[in-house]
Amino acid sequence: xxxxxxxxxxxxxxxxxxxxxxxxxxxxxxxxxxxxxxxxxxxxxxxxxxxxxxxxxxxxxxxxxxxxxxxxxxxxxxxxxxxxxxxxxxxxxxxxxxxxxxxxxxxxxxxxxxxxxxxxxxxxxxxxxxxxxxxxxxxxxxxxxxxxxxxxxxxxxxxxxxxxxxxxxxxxxxxxxxxxxxxxxxxxxxxxxxxxxxxxxxxxxxxxxxxxxxxxxxxxxxxxxxxxxxxxxxxxxxxxxxxxxxxxxxxxxxxxxxxxxxxxxxxxxxxxxxxxxxxxxxxxx
Numbered sequence: 001x002x003x004x005x006x007x008x009x010x011x012x013x014x015x016x017x018x019x020x021x022x023x024x025x026x027x028x029x030x031x032x033x034x035x036x037x038x039x040x041x042x043x044x045x046x047x048x049x050x051x052x053x054x055x056x057x058x059x060x061x062x063x064x065x066x067x068x069x070x071x072x073x074x075x076x077x078x079x080x081x082x083x084x085x086x087x088x089x090x091x092x093x094x095x096x097x098x099x100x101x102x103x104x105x106x107x108x109x110x111x112x113x114x115x116x117x118x119x120x121x122x123x124x125x126x127x128x129x130x131x132x133x134x135x136x137x138x139x140x141x142x143x144x145x146x147x148x149x150x151x152x153x154x155x156x157x158x159x160x161x162x163x164x165x166x167x168x169x170x171x172x173x174x175x176x177x178x179x180x181x182x183x184x185x186x187x188x189x190x191x192x193x194x195x196x197x198x199x200x201x202x203x204x205x206x207x208x209x210x211x212x213x214x215x216x217x218x219x220x221x222x223x224x225x226x227x228x229x230x231x232x233x234x235x236x237x238x239x240x241x242x243x244x245x246x247x248x249x250x251x252x253x254x255x256x257x258x259x260x261x262x263x264x265x266x267x268x269x270x271x272x273x274x275x276x277x278x279x280x281x282x283x284x285x
Contacts, residue, residue: 007149154180
């Protein structure tokens with residue numbers, strides 16, 4: 001059962017909808033425990049954590065949906081999933097929409113990069129003709145059986161300039177998208193232009209650490225017109241750093257890691273040990 005109505009309700013808040021990106025079920029669980037209202041699953045952290053591969057279009061829909069399914073098992077929160085370019089033409093895109101609706105995703109991001117796509121803050125991107133993307137968005141809207149919330153992403157800023165990206169955003173909204181995401185504005189002025197252009201619809205800002213877009217506090221982004229703020233690398237970068245540090249400590253013979261991580265009881269609580277112990281106590285092992 002999809003959580004779509006919940007997504008629209010979340011966007012009615014007078015606060016920005018903060019979307020940390022989960023890379024596995026444990027990070028999804030921790031996002032929920034931290035009190036966030038929703039989260040996102042994107043290719044960059046999922047592909048990196050699950051396969052130790054870069055986000056350059058190496059995986060297909062089957063591998064991505066399996067990863068999303070596993071991550072969603074860790075949290076009951078509404079989730080925005082990354083649909084990439086739909087993995088093909090309008091038929092493939094229709095299948096993508098219905099696949100993620102069956103998983104229970106509340107919202108989906110669809111983009112206009114030429115396949116194989118890559119992370120939006122990497123060089124070497126190209127975009128499909130705007131009308132081709134508009135046709136795919138019309139197909140996506142028609143494919144919905146549970147009303148999944150569609151966010152149209154354009155990467156045209158890096159390819160054709162901001163003016164073309166803004167034109168594409170307007171076209172995509174007219175073609176069936178519920179919200180818009182102009183990827184990788186490169187200055188405060190550009191962010192302000194984007195925010196002003198689409199203040200009338202739900203739009204998303206992407207706060208990628210070490211990316212092309214300036215990092216702005218969420219309340220300021222909301223004032224600029226961005227209702228959703230995604231944080232694609234904030235968790236996965238810190239996880240990778242913590243693992244490297246722990247391994248360096250172990251290699252140096254430092255076995256007492258107290259203070260460098262959660263304790264045993266806390267971790268048992270995070271992964272839900274007690275309900276399973278209760279089942280065993282009730283029925284026997």
